[in-house]
Amino acid sequence: MSTKEKIVDAAFGLFSQKGYLGTTTKKIALHAGVSEVTLFRHFGSKESIFEEVIQSKSFLPDLKNLIPKLENLSLKDTLLEIATENIKKLIMKKGAIKIFFSEVDRYPQKVKESHNNMCNALDNTLITFLKSKKELSNFSEEDLIIITKTIWYLIFGYFLDTVIIKNDDINLSNFRKMFSKKIDFLINGIK
Amino acid sequence: MSTKEKIVDAAFGLFSQKGYLGTTTKKIALHAGVSEVTLFRHFGSKESIFEEVIQSKSFLPDLKNLIPKLENLSLKDTLLEIATENIKKLIMKKGAIKIFFSEVDRYPQKVKESHNNMCNALDNTLITFLKSKKELSNFSEEDLIIITKTIWYLIFGYFLDTVIIKNDDINLSNFRKMFSKKIDFLINGIK
DNA sequence: CCATAGTGTAAGTAAGCACTTACATATAAA
C-alpha cells in the first residue's frame, strides 16, 4: 500500500469515529505509520486530506450486478434479496455514512450531492426493476416511486437505528427474518 | 429570559449547527449576548454547558395527548394523524436530533439512552394503541411490534432524508399525501 | 559514484482554544 493510501485510510477511520475537528493530523500520521511531515508533503493540508477521503470513500450502490440473480424469484424474495444486499452495503460503508452525517453542515454541497446520487441510483434501478414485475404492472410510475421510497426507508431506518445510534452489530439472518415479515405486510396488507 | 437560559439557548443553536468542537465559548457568549466570563461563572466549563443542553433539549414524544382525538378515526386516518404529529415533533426537535447524530461517539451512553427512551415511549404507546384497534386484533404482539417499527422507520427515514440531509423544509400537506399512499399500501398490500 | 526522490527527526511558529484573574460597575435589598 502506498504512503498516500495509508494516510487516506487512517484519516478515513479517524474522521468517521471522531469527526473532522476531533481528528488531528498528528493522530492521522500515527495511525498511518508515517511521520506528520510526510502527511503534509503529500497533501499540503488537513482539508485536502478530507476531500480525498470523501472522494475515494463515497459510494454508489450497485444493484445492477444483482439483477440477474433475481430473475426467477417471487416479488417477496426479490425485495428481500435487494434489502439484504443493501444493508450489507450500508454496513460496509458505515464509516462514510457517519462522516456524511456529522459533516453535513461543513460540506453541504458535497454531502447533498453524494446522497442524491446514491438515492437516485438506487431509486432508478429499483423502479426499473419493479416495472418489470408482473405483480406490479397495474401501478403508476408515481406509485412505484412511493413503493421504492417505502422499501428504502425501511432499510435505512433500520440501519440508522441499529448501527449508527445503538452501535449494535446487525445479525443478517435476524434482519432477513424481520424484513421478511415487513415485506409480507407490505405485499399482503395488514388488513 | 434568565442569563442561564440565554446561554443554553445560544449553545443549543450552535451545537446543533456546528457540533461540539465546532462551537467556541466565545461564540456562545456572543450569541447569548453576555460576556464570556459570565458564561464560565454560571457553568464552569464548556462541557457542563453541553450537558445542560442535552438535558434540557432532549425530548420524549407525547403521543398520549393525541390518543383522545383518535378514538373515532379509521385505522388509516389514525396512522396518518400519528405520523403527522410525529414528523411535526421531529421538525421541532431538529436541532437536538442533529446534535445526537454528530455527537454519538462523544457521548455514547447519553445519546443511546435518550434514543432508547424516545423509541420505547413511542413503540409502547403505539403498540398499546394498535392493540385496541379491532382491525388488528388477530395480530400477535410480535407482529404489532414489527408493524410499529415499520411505521416509525417510514417517518424517520423521510425526516432524515428530507430535513437532515437535503435540508429541505417539509411541506406538511405534501407529507400527508405521500404518507397516506404509503399507509394505503401497508394496509391493503401492494398485491 | 552521484543525483534524485521519499522519508524521518527535531525544533519552532502563529493562531486559537478553554479557562482564569483582577478590577470596575450597576442594581437592589438591608
Place this chain on the structure above:
DNA sequence: TTTATATGTAAGTGCTTACTTACACTATGG
C-alpha cells in the same frame, strides 16, 4: 448608606493545533 449579587472589560496563561523549516538518512537508477 452599605452590602451582596450579578455583570462587564481587559489582560493573560498554558495548552493544542495546523503547518513550516532545516537537516540527515536511505534506496534506486544512471
